[in-house]
Each structure stands twice: as structure tokens, then as C-alpha cells.
Amino acid sequence: MWQIKKYSWHFSLSLFIFIILGSFLARGYTFPVGNHYTHVPQIKSMLNPELYKNDYYVQEMLNFTPRYYYQYLIYFFSKFTGSISLSYLIFYLTSFISLIWGLSAISKIFTPSKLSAAVLIFLSLISYTLIGYLKLFPNTPIPATFAMSLTVWGIYFCFRQRWIIGYLFFGIASILQFLVGVLPGIIIIPIMLIEAIKNQNLKQVNSFGEVNVFGEVKSQKRVCNSEVSVSSGNTSGKECKTHSRQSKFKTITNLMNFLLRYEFIFLVIVPLIIFFGLACLVYLPMVLTGTTSTNKLTNEEFVFIYGWVRNPHHIIPAYWNWKIRLDFICFILGGCLCIHKIDITKSEYLWQESITETKISHSSTFPEVEIGKIKEKKIREKDLSFTDVRCLEKWKFYLIIAESILALFLGYIFVEVYPLALFAKLQLARTVPFAQLMIFIAVSILVNQLYQQGNLGLGLLLIISLILPVPYQGICFFILSAGLFFLERWRYKLIVLLILFGGFIFYLLHPPIDLIINRFLPVPYQGICFFILSVGLFCLERWNYKFIVLLMLLGELIFYFLHPPIDLIINRFFVIPGLFLVLIFPFILDEVDVTIVQKKLMTYGLAIATSLVFVLGLFEALPGKILEVFEQQVKFNRVPQDEVTKLALRFREISDKDDVILIPPFVSNFQFFSERAVIVDFKHFPQTDRGIREWKNRMEDVFGVPLNDKLAVGAMEILFPQQTGKELVNVAKKYRAEYILTRVDWHGDIEGKVMDKEGEWVIFQINSD
Secondary structure, eight states, rough: OOOOSSSSHHHHHHHHHHHHHHHHHHOOOOOOOOHHHHHHHHHHHHHOOOTTOOOOOHHHHHHSSTTTHHHHHHHHHHHHHOOHHHHHHHHHHHHHHHHHHHHHHHHHOOOOOOOHHHHHHHHHHOOOBBBTTTTTOSOOOOHHHHHHHHHHHHHHHHHHHHHHHHHHHHHHHHHHHHHHHHHHHHHHHHHHHHHHHHHHHHHHHHHOBBBOTSOBBOOOGHHHHHHHGGGGGGHHHHHHHHHHHHHHHHHHHHHHHHHHHHHHHHHHHHHHHHHHHHHHHHHHHHHTOOOOOOOTTTTHHHIIIIIIIHHHHHHHHGGSSHHHHHHHHHHHHHHHHHHHHGGGGHHHHHHHHHHHHHHHHOOOOOOGGGOOOOHHHHHHHHHHHHHTSSEEEEEEEHHHHHHHHHHHHHHHHIIIISHHHHHHTGGGGGGGGHHHHHHHHHHHHHHHHHHHTTTTTHHHHHHHTTTTTTTHHHHHHHHHHHHHHHHTTHHHHHHHHHHHHHHHHHHHHOOOHHEEEEEEEOTHHHHHHHHHHHHHHHHHHTTTHHHHHHHHHHHHHHHHTTTTOHHHHHIIIIHHHHHHHHHHHHHHHHHOOHHHHHEEEEEEEHHHHHHHHHHHHHHTHHHHHHHHHHHHHETTTTOOOOOOHHHHHHHHHOOOOOOOEEEOOOOHHHHHHHHOEEEEEEEOOSSSSSHHHHHHHHHHHHHHHHOTTTGGTHHHHHHHHHHHHHHHHHHHHHHHOOEEEEHHHHTOOOEEEEEEEEEEEEEEOOOOO
């Protein structure tokens, strides 16, 4: 992960343990939540077939769907461990390690700096985009989490032009989460084609000579010309030898041309065969079993139900308001400026690789094509970022970002204008996290360059701008990037003025207080800390390290004395800085001027401490306050304490396993905790054509109105209470349900027995006749 060549293996292991467990604890973990309420019931049914026998959603999801392999993976591992929650935790930790290791490997392609690796990992772990409402790596164990841990390795190997291995990772990722594996694989295809053509032409030039405009190789001069005899008596013999050698050389040339052509096919076609072959393991069985691409739903119906009603936040561009779009535009523009600003050619790592490659190429069998060291060095210094095939050129960053923007445009055209089911299924907004990743790579390199120039404060501001709430994240990031791009000579004063101007806009627009709390610091503490940091950069540029740290500590002290809620202090004041400090710890070890013994003591102590906290926390053996903090960060087997969850847990004890209950479709956790079948749940959306049609019919029966696109934005909470008790009883009887979950103030007139009650929520038992 991070190269620590001068230390022993047990020191490196201790450092590894601290980074993984420390960042895991700082980042947080939650199970179950959200998507688990829709993923886990079918796994429970596989482990215990008596559960959910009458639940249409669970039975549909037991057919071949995109989650088929993922469900069986958790199922088999849960049979081995005896616990679903433990299985999820193990898979998440494995994915977490793979992601951090993969991102660190990607960072090393461009620079050996540990600071760059830490920044890239930090930004990737906390990144979130409202274009599609997606996280690059969520803190919950879901299929996208597992798949992304493999996708980063696919990106790494493709950046290193090992296409077969890269597309193998993309294919395996698509088995776990189809879109997270398929979309990046498609994005990389143009880069693979361009690189394959470039490498083929480069090899032809190095081996045989020039390549003409038609791609044909011009043969070099005969090697045997210098061997023509000066003696007239031996002329005939030498001409025979010359002719023989020339014919052999032409034969070798033709053979090499043939191999080069088929090498191109091998390097391009084989990775795609592997990639699409693994992806077809998901899609083809669904087609063959009739679960998708049937005539049960037209394109318009599918896009309406799946896109406009169920997943508008992921699919429908019209769902993203102007603030989200402004943030995205500013973020992309700022990212492009950062990409332009970075100087990959100054990377010592890449320079050493290019020198090594140059030495290898000089040992050619054709001595006349050797280039002098001085001339080669000048060429490398001038054109390394454009000609070196071992260096990822900037155009690849721009291309991936452009492809993401094109994908969003295609999503708009073929979802909103001309609906096609294929484009709704692809959820093309999922390409945005990969554009984010390219920008994060550029930012990590730029932060390291700023540190090398003595401008770490600007680098920290650049990082801070990327964790602000939308749309201020994109605005501040763009302002900083523009300042670094245009105002290099006057960087301190004018950049800080621009930052203060951005802060002024921030306060004029008055963002919602809950959004600020969720994303960063609350008002007015955010403004105080932001102002203090800006003043430190503006006035104390020469002593920026000591004074900025002191000013930040002063801001923290003010923050503490103003007494914000304790959970807010833990979540926003310690968690994000704590995560960053854990990730840059290897960088700190290299920078601090202490003895090796002290470094070892610090590392061993931190590794032991984090290991104890993690293990004892899982067994709930930590002291009181420490255990509270641990449980707030690591929710290993979370059980909410709301009224509905309490009712669900008690209903599981007093009902039979084959009972069916009618619930409000927006109460998504009742089915999970009660382990009982429900008539319909809004989030429990089947991934089969037959199941989608059934879901639509049941939703219309429960709400008493045709399906509409307002259900996802608050209409359900209005429509369900408007139904009369008699109407709900009729719907329950239609689907053979004997119980109804509702509120007393909504449907207190239902004729039936009150089975259980918690607050205003109540479960009625109705007559089945």
C-alpha cells in the first residue's frame, strides 16, 4: 500500500492495521439501513424457506435477477458464519481494504507521494454527488460497495495498460453490481483502442522503421550493405550472401508485421470478450428465463414506472434542481482547471520509469536507431506527458469526464425525450463518480505540488472546498481552482480574496441548517473557522504552518465553548479531520524529525489501540463513553428504536411465519424486522418484468389512484391517510392479509381487533371472511 522499505515487516503490518482500522472507525459503518431492507429478506428466505413464503417481492427476487450472484454469495457465507450481519461486516472490511489499496496503487502511477495517496483516498471515501445521489464508496455493505472495490483495480490495471486483467476485474464487478462494473468498462474502451493503436505504431517504428500514411511499414536499409566485399575476386560470393540475408530479413519483417497485427487484435478483442462474457452471465440468464426484455412492459411504461416513479433521483435529470446542476458544472470546470494545472512530468516516479524504459529501448538490435542521452533527455522533458506510453496523459482525464457528461446527455435524450428502457436501466448518472475519481486524482497530485512549493495551506483549502455542501462545494472549488490557474504570481492575496468572496456568497444564499450539519460544520461555526483559516493564509504566509494550526485550534476552542450538540461534535468535528489524519499518518512519519525507535513506538501503540477498540467495541466491552462513540460510528447490527420497529419486533413473536400484513408502502423497515410478508412496499421494487407489473397494480390498489410520479416526493404520506378504513380492509382481503399496520389518527375506525400498539401506531387483526 504505502512503501516503507526501511522498516521491518511487522512495522509495516502495524502501520497497515492502524490505517485500515483507524480509517474504518473514523469513516463509520452501518448495518442494516436503507437498501438492506430490500436486499436481506430474500437472503433470510434462502436460509429459512419458511420465511416470506407469501411475499410476492421476495419470491420474485429469488428468480434470476442482477442480484442473483450477490445474494448467493452472502447466503453461502452466512451459512458458514451463522450470521448475516457478520458476513456483511467481513465482506465490507475486505472491500474497504481492497479500495484503499487500489486507490493507493492508482496514486503511485503518477507520484510516489504518500500525501497524494492519502488525499485521493480521503476524497474518495467522503465523496458524494447529487447528480444521481451517489457515493463512490458508501459506508454501508451493499452490492455497489463490493463492486467498487474491484472496479478501482480494473481502472488501475487499465491505466497500466494491462487490459486483460483490468477488464477481468470489471467483469467480476459487474457480477456483484452490474452497472458499477459495466459502465467504467465501457468508458475505458475508447482509451484502450487509442492506446492499442499508439502502441502498435510505436512498436513498428522501433522495430522496422517509419510507418507511412496507410499504416504500412517501410523496411530499413539492408544490414548487410556494410559487408559488401571490396575485393573484386569475391564479389559474386558476397552478393549471394547479401541476397540471402536480405530475403531472410524480409521474411522476418513480414512475420513481425503479421504478429503485430494480431497482437492488436489480441490486446483489444480478448479483454472485451472477457468483459462482456462475464457481464452476459448476468444478462443472458435473465433473458432466457423471461425475467427481463419481455413484452409485458413497453419502453414508455418501464421508463415511467422505474424512472419517474421509483428512481427519479438516480435516473431523471429533471429531478436535479438548479443548485445541483450549478454545483456539478462548477465542480467539473474546477476539476478541468486542476487537471490542466498538475505537472505529471515532474513526478520522480514517472521520470525513473521513463529513464528505465529508455535504457531498455537503447539495447536494440539496430544500433543505428540509438539516440544520444542528451537528446533523449530533452525530448523526455518536453514531451513526456504526451508521448510516453507508460504515463497516463491528461487527455485521458478529460476524455473520461467528457464521456460522463455525454452519458448524462444521452440519459436526458433517451429517458425524458424519447424513452427507451435500456437507458433507464443503465442509470447513466452512475458514470459521474468515475469523473469525480479523475478529478480527485488531479487534486491529490496538485496538493502534493503545492506542498512541495510551500503552499500546503492552499492545498488544505482545496480539500476543504470539496467537503462543503451543495452547491457551495462546486462554487468554492471552482474559485480556488481558478485562482490557482490564473493568479499564480499573486496567489496568496488574490486567492484569499476570491475565497472570502465565495464565503460572502455562501452566507447571502443562506443554506438550510440541516444540510450544513449533515455535510460539514453548522452556522456560525463554519464561518468562524473559515474566516480564521483565511486570515491565517492572508496575513501569515511565511509562518503558515505554526500559525494556521494555532488559529485552527483557536477556532476549535470557540466551537467547543459555544456548546454544539455532542453528536455533532463527534460526527463533524472529529470524524472528518480524524479520517484525514489517519490516512496521512505515513506521510507524517516521513516528515517528522524523530528517531526510528520513536516512530516504531507510535505506530505499534496506535495499531494496538485501534485493534483493541475495534475488537472490544464489537463485543460491547468498552467503557461507557467510549462505547457510545464506537456504537455511533460502527453500527454492526443496528436496531432502530422508533415505534414502527418496536411493533415489528413484537409482531414477529405473536404472528405466524406465513401471515401477510398490509402496511403503509412508505414504511420500509417493517418487513425486515418483522420477517413477515407484506402486500406492497414502495422501496421493494422487483427486478423482473412480471414483478414490476404486479408492483404497479398493488400500489394502485393501496392508494386508490393510478400510479403517478409524485409518490417518491411526498404523495404517499398524503394519499395513504386519505384512504378509509373500509377501503384498506378490502385491499387486505383481496391479497389475503389478516393484519393492517396504520395509525390511530388515520384509521381508528377499522373494524377489527387491536393486536398491538406503540404510540400512535397500531396493528389491527381483521376478519378473513
